[in-house]
Amino acid sequence: MTKQEHIDYWLSSSNADLGSAQSILKTGKFIWSLFVAQLSLEKLLKAFWIRDNQSNFPPRTHDLNRIANETKLNFSDAEKEFLAEVSTFNIEVRYPDYKNLFVQKCTRDFAEKYLSEIKEFIKCTLKKM
Numbered sequence: 001m002t003k004q005e006h007i008d009y010w011l012s013s014s015n016a017d018l019g020s021a022q023s024i025l026k027t028g029k030f031i032w033s034l035f036v037a038q039l040s041l042e043k044l045l046k047a048f049w050i051r052d053n054q055s056n057f058p059p060r061t062h063d064l065n066r067i068a069n070e071t072k073l074n075f076s077d078a079e080k081e082f083l084a085e086v087s088t089f090n091i092e093v094r095y096p097d098y099k100n101l102f103v104q105k106c107t108r109d110f111a112e113k114y115l116s117e118i119k120e121f122i123k124c125t126l127k128k129m
Contacts, residue, residue: 006056010047011129014040018122021115030111031102035093037118038062038086044122048073048129062090073128079121086118 001009017040025033045067046058052071061067064083068075075083092102 001056003050003056006050007047010043010050010058011126014043014047014122017043018119021118025111025115028108030106030108031089031093031099033111034089034106034114037115038064038089041083041086041118041122042067042090044125045071045073048125051129063087073125082117082121086114089114 017036021033021037021040024036042062042064045064048071049058049067050056052073059067059070064087065080068080068083089102092098
């Protein structure tokens with residue numbers, strides 16, 4: 001695969017995951033909606049990582065700031081804080097001790113708010129591709 005094909009793969013996968021996150025939200029499975037939304041944002045950043053690095057294989061991490069820091073993207077402190085917060089969704093869903101706490105705070109309003117913010121972040125970041 002060419003570099004562009006790798007980038008296109010990650011962008012396509014990011015877009016598919018964002019659609020899945022929206023569908024999952026409608027089922028009332030709020031934590032899983034945010035888990036998949038986090039993956040969507042992660043895959044978008046990995047597309048930028050490939051664009052900005054020699055390798056076609058991004059780091060195997062779910063830490064959004066780590067991935068972003070290895071690209072040419074420039075984010076404000078507020079955006080970096082947002083990435084740090086969204087990164088936790090990956091951990092909070094996967095591990096039982098965190099999951100129980102996340103379930104309590106992840107109401108419909110919470111999930112809708114973050115999904116909307118993730119969608120907007122992705123939309124704005126895509127303009128930099």
